Amino acid sequence: MVQSAKLVYKQNNYGDLWNRNLLFHCDNLECINYLLKHGFENKIDLVYIDPPFLSGERYLHRVKNNSNLAFEDVLKESEYLDMMQERLSGIRKLISSSGSIFIHLDWHAIHYIKVMMDQIFGSENFRNEIIVKRGRRKNLQYQFNSIDRMHAAHDTILWYSKLADTKFRPPLAEYHSKAKWMGFWSNVDRPTMRYEIFGSKPARGQWKWAKERALKAIGNYQLYENKFSHMMLEEYWQATSKKLEFVRKLSHRKYPEYWIPPKTHRIIDNVWLDIEAYNYSTGYGTEKHTQLLERIISQFSKPDDLIADFFCGSGTSLTVAGKLSRHWIGCDSSLAAIAVTKKRLAGNFIRVDIH
Numbered sequence: 001m002v003q004s005a006k007l008v009y010k011q012n013n014y015g016d017l018w019n020r021n022l023l024f025h026c027d028n029l030e031c032i033n034y035l036l037k038h039g040f041e042n043k044i045d046l047v048y049i050d051p052p053f054l055s056g057e058r059y060l061h062r063v064k065n066n067s068n069l070a071f072e073d074v075l076k077e078s079e080y081l082d083m084m085q086e087r088l089s090g091i092r093k094l095i096s097s098s099g100s101i102f103i104h105l106d107w108h109a110i111h112y113i114k115v116m117m118d119q120i121f122g123s124e125n126f127r128n129e130i131i132v133k134r135g136r137r138k139n140l141q142y143q144f145n146s147i148d149r150m151h152a153a154h155d156t157i158l159w160y161s162k163l164a165d166t167k168f169r170p171p172l173a174e175y176h177s178k179a180k181w182m183g184f185w186s187n188v189d190r191p192t193m194r195y196e197i198f199g200s201k202p203a204r205g206q207w208k209w210a211k212e213r214a215l216k217a218i219g220n221y222q223l224y225e226n227k228f229s230h231m232m233l234e235e236y237w238q239a240t241s242k243k244l245e246f247v248r249k250l251s252h253r254k255y256p257e258y259w260i261p262p263k264t265h266r267i268i269d270n271v272w273l274d275i276e277a278y279n280y281s282t283g284y285g286t287e288k289h290t291q292l293l294e295r296i297i298s299q300f301s302k303p304d305d306l307i308a309d310f311f312c313g314s315g316t317s318l319t320v321a322g323k324l325s326r327h328w329i330g331c332d333s334s335l336a337a338i339a340v341t342k343k344r345l346a347g348n349f350i351r352v353d354i355h
């Protein structure tokens with residue numbers, strides 16, 4: 001599968017913003033070495049790779065009634081590990097000091113690559129393993145009386161940083177919840193958090209906030225009731241820059257209540273079953289979903305950063321990087337992958353001239 005002739009496509013018709021978008025059609029070791037020789041050491045902010053999984057399978061590119069070989073995942077275990085070792089070592093040199101790498105794998109090789117990454121990147125740079133949904137394959141085991149193992153329903157993405165002290169913004173996902181009032185008393189027993197409000201002091205348990213904060217929030221609600229109650233509380237909160245906190249006491253309720261504002265986002269953890277990881281839009285056998293790449297690229301890089309995918313397949317990561325105003329470098333050794341990627345990029349941007 002390895003092509004010896006290296007072709008570098010450069011999108012050069014978008015001025016400065018795009019002058020670093022490079023698509024390589026070659027073995028990615030050649031691409032990595034080319035980049036190292038041409039000033040890209042410590043320059044790449046985010047790498048996403050979705051290498052072969054050590055599955056022993058051949059993958060097709062299906063278009064209408066035709067299917068061609070897209071790539072083969074048939075290396076022996078030791079060859080596969082040598083291949084990954086060489087590439088991950090080179091990729092580490094390309095990543096910037098604040099950068100990180102996401103490696104998409106499944107149960108076939110994840111354990112080997114975790115150990116390899118602990119050696120190449122350092123175990124102190126391990127951040128998370130992220131659980132994502134597997135593709136469309138259904139669990140058909142209900143048909144059988146006995147099974148040899150459970151259906152595998154997830155892939156795993158390993159996330160490593162280049163340096164251990166790098167900090168990242170908490171990753172957010174869209175999530176809508178309405179404003180609500182919650183009880184201000186808690187049964188956690190801290191005497192220092194028991195003070196008098198609305199003429200009463202709890203004998204046990206505690207108020208949820210410290211006294212100064214609670215008094216301020218009571219004052220905020222009283223001001224709203226006295227002067228602004230022609231507006232909904234949520235409107236008032238929005239008009240006051242979404243900063244005010246409120247505490248109230250209704251006569252028919254035993255305890256005061258505090259107001260929880262409406263939410264538009266929530267902080268995500270490492271289980272990403274709320275988004276799709278696979279897609280089937282191009283006919284390229286192992287195509288990943290733009291939802292997955294949007295989450296990784298938008299949450300763990302910023303506009304103008306340089307993103308690279310050295311096993312780019314149908315070009316999902318590159319398409320998303322462009323859409324999110326990041327520069328990108330892509331590479332694949334498969335002619336089918338490069339053809340699909342070129343087509344997709346042309347579709348996603350106004351016009352892309354690939355030379």
Ligand SMILES: C[S@@+](CC[C@H](N)C(=O)[O-])C[C@H]1O[C@@H](n2cnc3c(N)ncnc32)[C@H](O)[C@@H]1O
Nearest residue numbers: 027028050071287288311313314316332333334
């Ligand atoms: C799992 S697919 C990537 C799919 C991609 N993430 C997408 O969304 O379409 C792996 C890709 O790695 C490519 N590949 C495998 N070994 C390679 C190598 N040594 N150099 C460059 N590309 C390679 C294959 O051709 C294949 O397209």
